[in-house]
Amino acid sequence: MTEPRRFRLAACQLGPIQKAESREAVVARLLAMLEQAHGEGATLAVFPELALTTFFPRWYMEDQAEVDGWFERDMPNPPTQPLFDRAKQLGVGFTFGYAELTPEGRHFNTSILVDRQGAIVGKYRKIHLPGHAEYDDARAFQHLEKRYFEPGDFGFPVWRTMGGLMGMCICNDRRWPEAWRVMGLQGVELVMLGYNTPSVNSQKSEEGLEDRLFHNRLSVQAGCYQNATWGVAVAKAGDEDGHPLIGGSLIVDPNGKIVAEAATEADEVLVADIDLDACTFGKTTIFDFARHRRPEHYGRIVNQVGAEPPAR
Amino acid sequence: MTEPRRFRLAACQLGPIQKAESREAVVARLLAMLEQAHGEGATLAVFPELALTTFFPRWYMEDQAEVDGWFERDMPNPPTQPLFDRAKQLGVGFTFGYAELTPEGRHFNTSILVDRQGAIVGKYRKIHLPGHAEYDDARAFQHLEKRYFEPGDFGFPVWRTMGGLMGMCICNDRRWPEAWRVMGLQGVELVMLGYNTPSVNSQKSEEGLEDRLFHNRLSVQAGCYQNATWGVAVAKAGDEDGHPLIGGSLIVDPNGKIVAEAATEADEVLVADIDLDACTFGKTTIFDFARHRRPEHYGRIVNQVGAEPPAR
Numbered sequence: 001m002t003e004p005r006r007f008r009l010a011a012c013q014l015g016p017i018q019k020a021e022s023r024e025a026v027v028a029r030l031l032a033m034l035e036q037a038h039g040e041g042a043t044l045a046v047f048p049e050l051a052l053t054t055f056f057p058r059w060y061m062e063d064q065a066e067v068d069g070w071f072e073r074d075m076p077n078p079p080t081q082p083l084f085d086r087a088k089q090l091g092v093g094f095t096f097g098y099a100e101l102t103p104e105g106r107h108f109n110t111s112i113l114v115d116r117q118g119a120i121v122g123k124y125r126k127i128h129l130p131g132h133a134e135y136d137d138a139r140a141f142q143h144l145e146k147r148y149f150e151p152g153d154f155g156f157p158v159w160r161t162m163g164g165l166m167g168m169c170i171c172n173d174r175r176w177p178e179a180w181r182v183m184g185l186q187g188v189e190l191v192m193l194g195y196n197t198p199s200v201n202s203q204k205s206e207e208g209l210e211d212r213l214f215h216n217r218l219s220v221q222a223g224c225y226q227n228a229t230w231g232v233a234v235a236k237a238g239d240e241d242g243h244p245l246i247g248g249s250l251i252v253d254p255n256g257k258i259v260a261e262a263a264t265e266a267d268e269v270l271v272a273d274i275d276l277d278a279c280t281f282g283k284t285t286i287f288d289f290a291r292h293r294r295p296e297h298y299g300r301i302v303n304q305v306g307a308e309p310p311a312r
Numbered sequence: 313m314t315e316p317r318r319f320r321l322a323a324c325q326l327g328p329i330q331k332a333e334s335r336e337a338v339v340a341r342l343l344a345m346l347e348q349a350h351g352e353g354a355t356l357a358v359f360p361e362l363a364l365t366t367f368f369p370r371w372y373m374e375d376q377a378e379v380d381g382w383f384e385r386d387m388p389n390p391p392t393q394p395l396f397d398r399a400k401q402l403g404v405g406f407t408f409g410y411a412e413l414t415p416e417g418r419h420f421n422t423s424i425l426v427d428r429q430g431a432i433v434g435k436y437r438k439i440h441l442p443g444h445a446e447y448d449d450a451r452a453f454q455h456l457e458k459r460y461f462e463p464g465d466f467g468f469p470v471w472r473t474m475g476g477l478m479g480m481c482i483c484n485d486r487r488w489p490e491a492w493r494v495m496g497l498q499g500v501e502l503v504m505l506g507y508n509t510p511s512v513n514s515q516k517s518e519e520g521l522e523d524r525l526f527h528n529r530l531s532v533q534a535g536c537y538q539n540a541t542w543g544v545a546v547a548k549a550g551d552e553d554g555h556p557l558i559g560g561s562l563i564v565d566p567n568g569k570i571v572a573e574a575a576t577e578a579d580e581v582l583v584a585d586i587d588l589d590a591c592t593f594g595k596t597t598i599f600d601f602a603r604h605r606r607p608e609h610y611g612r613i614v615n616q617v618g619a620e621p622p623a624r
């Protein structure tokens with residue numbers, strides 16, 4: 001099936017999800033945004049990271065059964081089935097993030113991509129896990145992604161679906177140019193990502209909302225420009241049980257320009273008209289990788305992990 | 313010798329250099345800016361790419377002797393010796409770019425780094441050469457860097473000098489996150505670069521000055537933020553024989569924030585106070601590469617040159 005290269009995209013920003021909120025209550029909100037996106041003509045809807053629960057890695061837990069309660073063992077599962085059903089009826093593709101517990105007992109911060117016919121066509125597991133694994137009393141609050149998840153094991157795949165070349169990453173991945181470039185090297189035309197980003201740096205209290213929004217924009221705009229790809233970055237925003245998260249969801253064109261940006265920290269649907277062929281100019285001129293890249297000088301990027309300053 | 317981790321940096325933007333202008337006349341302008349930078353307390357002055365001549369790759373030449381006339385066979389040489397002498401007297405380190413012709417007859421787009429004692433401590437040869445090698449009548453004007461230069465062969469070194477870890481790149485390199493990351497992986501604390509960037513895209517006339525300034529800022533700000541380094545990007549600006557170049561020289565902090573930005577397209581000295589220790593927070597938290605990078609998923613960055621989309 002040939003699907004159009006031009007379509008309307010919806011960034012479905014979520015307001016806060018409180019710890020006590022049920023999956024069913026959250027999915028009702030996702031459904032309402034899906035309906036709104038469809039009503040505005042969108043045929044692809046992007047929901048954020050960990051879109052079914054509060055951002056639980058802020059809570060320190062030692063009881064693995066309690067931890068596992070935040071995870072999904074199947075997808076779709078009973079609470080999320082209505083979202084899959086309705087999107088298929090409407091012919092709207094979508095992506096959202098959730099905590100994945102595999103049959104082997106492995107834990108990932110995952111997002112899935114569902115096409116307009118309702119098939120799960122892509123799965124990504126977050127690679128750049130921020131934060132820490134043990135309780136850290138030097139922080140204003142905890143960020144325990146390294147405790148509850150293991151790093152993703154799928155790399156950064158790009159899927160040929162819904163008329164184009166689609167990629168995903170999650171939250172902190174967007175700050176890492178390696179993530180964008182690995183997708184760019186597969187010709188990606190639209191990168192979809194969600195995030196839960198605290199409004200203050202837990203290790204530097206003077207780094208607040210404006211700085212955090214700036215870094216979000218900067219990372220997404222640079223990733224799009226430098227790979228000549230569309231990008232959509234979607235927040236879970238607002239105050240979750242006293243812990244504020246930034247909003248600032250945005251849709252960025254292959255020139256790095258912002259074409260839509262959220263105005264609230266609540267449930268909010270942004271739409272923009274996407275022309276995947278707008279990637280072609282950049283990919284065939286200044287970012288024609290085949291003509292301009294020089295991998296013989298990039299060896300450190302894969303040959304070392306940490307920084308290795310020159311000897312004194 | 314222990315040199316200070318805090319010092320004042322000068323970005324010495326050059327206005328246009330016309331084709332007929334002599335090296336001696338240009339060096340007199342560089343000397344005037346060096347004096348001004350020193351007068352304002354700066355101890356490191358950054359001059360742009362190809363700082364001794366007009367941006368000659370816009371001219372198509374077939375006579376190699378004519379081409380070689382734009383190159384320097386020695387550095388310092390008689391026209392530039394006064395700059396080296398005066399900087400040493402003043403105790404000001406500096407960097408500038410020039411076209412280098414080696415004893416073996418090789419041609420590079422080069423920049424050198426000179427310390428406060430007058431020693432050449434670093435040399436970088438531009439790796440990401442933009443443009444094309446043959447006359448292209450589809451372009452509004454020529455950009456023949458791939459004709460007149462070969463790609464640099466030194467990689468992206470970082471030097472321990474003048475109190476910190478110093479890196480260089482040139483013009484188009486700043487758009488390539490690989491360049492920044494290879495320096496970041498050596499702990500770089502200040503990236504110095506110059507550029508000659510036409511004010512209009514030769515292949516897309518509607519991409520004009522504002523877009524070009526935006527991409528310059530975006531690339532430098534992202535490179536600095538994502539590697540927790542200071543950066544200084546210095547233009548040769550203004551109208552060279554009817555060909556306009558952007559200004560927009562800037563100094564960026566390790567958070568990606570602009571701390572100084574040029575207001576003109578003429579000779580202009582910007583200064584900012586640099587504290588190299590301001591890099592430490594980013595390098596030890598969100599961009600602590602040793603804790604967060606995942607090179608096992610970055611293989612494409614070195615294993616392929618061009619984009620390789622998934623099979624249909």
